[in-house]
Each structure stands twice: as structure tokens, then as C-alpha cells.
Amino acid sequence: MNAKVELASIYIECGAIAIDPINPFTWSSGLRSPIYCDNRKLLGYPKERNQIIHELVKAIQNSGEEIDVIAGCATAGIPHAAWVSEQLQLPMAYVRGEKKAHGRGQQIEGADVTGKRVLVLEDLISTGKSVAKVLEAITEAGGKPVVVWSLMTYELEAAQETFAKWGVPVHSLLAFSDLYPLVKESLSEEAFIHLQSWSKNPVTWDEVYRENQLAKS
Numbered sequence: 001m002n003a004k005v006e007l008a009s010i011y012i013e014c015g016a017i018a019i020d021p022i023n024p025f026t027w028s029s030g031l032r033s034p035i036y037c038d039n040r041k042l043l044g045y046p047k048e049r050n051q052i053i054h055e056l057v058k059a060i061q062n063s064g065e066e067i068d069v070i071a072g073c074a075t076a077g078i079p080h081a082a083w084v085s086e087q088l089q090l091p092m093a094y095v096r097g098e099k100k101a102h103g104r105g106q107q108i109e110g111a112d113v114t115g116k117r118v119l120v121l122e123d124l125i126s127t128g129k130s131v132a133k134v135l136e137a138i139t140e141a142g143g144k145p146v147v148v149w150s151l152m153t154y155e156l157e158a159a160q161e162t163f164a165k166w167g168v169p170v171h172s173l174l175a176f177s178d179l180y181p182l183v184k185e186s187l188s189e190e191a192f193i194h195l196q197s198w199s200k201n202p203v204t205w206d207e208v209y210r211e212n213q214l215a216k217s
Contacts, residue, residue: 004178007055010048011152011174012182016041019183021194024209027126032206034191034198035176037152039123040076052151053080056173057087060119063171065147068116071095071108073134076123080151084121093118095134113143120145125153125172128162135166147171156202 011017018025021034042049060067072081072094085092091111099107118138122131125148135145145168153159153172163170176199184192198205 003055004174005181007052007174008179008182010045010052011037011042012179014041014045014048017152017179019179019187019195021187021191021198031202032209033202034195034205035154035179037124037154039080039151043079049083052173053083053087056080056149056151057084059171059173060084060088060149063147065119065169066117067119067146069093069111069113069118069143071111071113071118071120071134071138071143071145073120073122073130077121080123081121095120095137097130097133107137108141113138113141116143117146118143120148120168122148122150123152125150125159125170126156128159128170132162132166135168149173152176155199158202 008017016038018036018038019034024032024034025036027033042052067088067090070081070085070088070090070092072078072092074094074096078094081092081094093108093110093113096107096109120131120134120138122134125131131148131150135148138145145166148163148168148170150170150172152174153170153176155176159170183195187195194205
């Protein structure tokens with residue numbers, strides 16, 4: 001079993017990834033999706049999460065980027081950023097989506113990013129918009145985002161468009177397409193085609209699904 005398939009197996013076994021093209025999940029945006037990834041599930045599996053963090057740290061080290069600070073995206077990216085920063089012995093910060101409305105009004109907590117080369121760590125990349133807010137906050141604070149890493153990416157075209165504006169390299173430990181070898185065996189041919197169709201155009205897939213539901217009602 002290669003490393004990607006092994007990681008995908010961990011995700012599925014821990015319940016961090018669920019797939020149901022017939023009864024899709026609803027994202028916070030309202031968009032329907034046949035896949036749902038919840039990295040917070042990994043918090044309850046210390047052995048498995050340690051393996052994932054080990055692979056992530058190794059990948060970061062092999063990429064060769066010079067990094068001064070690890071910045072986790074609030075909230076789900078925070079614990080993973082903490083484990084990575086501990087392994088790499090680097091200062092850690094975390095970045096909220098917006099500035100606090102009380103106290104000192106901070107958006108970035110922890111290590112000072114001013115003048116620092118920052119690795120941004122997100123748990124999951126869908127459209128990339130939440131990460132873009134973090135990149136903007138770090139830049140405004142005088143930091144230099146040099147790379148983005150995530151545990152998982154849906155490989156959506158919208159994310160590619162978002163990050164193209166920033167010119168920052170983006171890497172993910174696990175990608176949507178890495179799941180194919182595992183899920184193809186467990187899904188019907190129709191369900192697997194649904195899954196591939198969604199990855200090419202999630203918005204159109206959602207529109208077709210809603211139209212089909214209306215037709216059935």
C-alpha cells in the first residue's frame with residue numbers, strides 16, 4: 001500500500017472523510033456535496049493523527065522552504081499547527097478569520113509574524129477563501145507568507161483561482177483524487193461517476209441535484 005492510499009485509509013477508518021453521492025452533505029455555504037471531510041475527527045485518534053503529522057512534517061522538510069513561523073488557520077488548523085511547530089521546533093501563531101471585536105482586537109495570536117517567513121497551515125482547502133483571509137492578515141501585519149500547506153484538499157478549481165492571485169505555493173498532504181482507489185471499490189459505478197462529476201464542477205452538480213430532487217417531489 002502506497003503512502004497516499006494508507007493516509008486515505010486512515011481518514012476513512014477514523015470517520016474524518018464520509019462519502020455519500022446519493023444523500024449529499026450540506027456545507028456551511030449551503031452547497032451540497034457528496035463528500036465531507038472533518039479533520040477534527042482525527043483529534044480522537046492519537047496513533048493515527050501522529051502518523052499523519054509525521055508524514056506532514058516530513059513533506060514540509062522535503063519541500064525545502066525556509067520558514068520562521070508556523071501559522072494555523074482558526075479554528076480547525078490550530079491543533080495541527082501546534083503539533084507541526086513542536087516537531088519542527090518553530091514558533092507558532094494562529095490567525096482568525098476576522099479581528100476580535102473586544103479586548104486588544106487581535107486577529108493574529110501567538111508568535112510575532114512581522115518580518116518573518118510564514119508557513120500557513122489549514123486543515124482543509126475547499127475554495128481557498130478562508131486561507132486567503134489569513135494570507136491577507138499576515139501580509140498586513142508585516143509577515144511574508146511563503147507557502148500554504150493543508151492536510152486535505154478537494155482540488156477545486158475555485159481554490160486554484162484564489163491562490164493564483166497570491167502567487168504562494170500551495171501543497172496538501174492528501175488530495176480528493178487520492179481517495180479514488182479506495183472508494184471506487186465500495187461505491188456503485190453510478191455513485192463513483194457522481195463523485196467525479198462533482199469534483200469537476202461542484203456548483204453545477206449541486207444545481208442538478210436540486211433539480212432532480214424537485215422533480216421527484
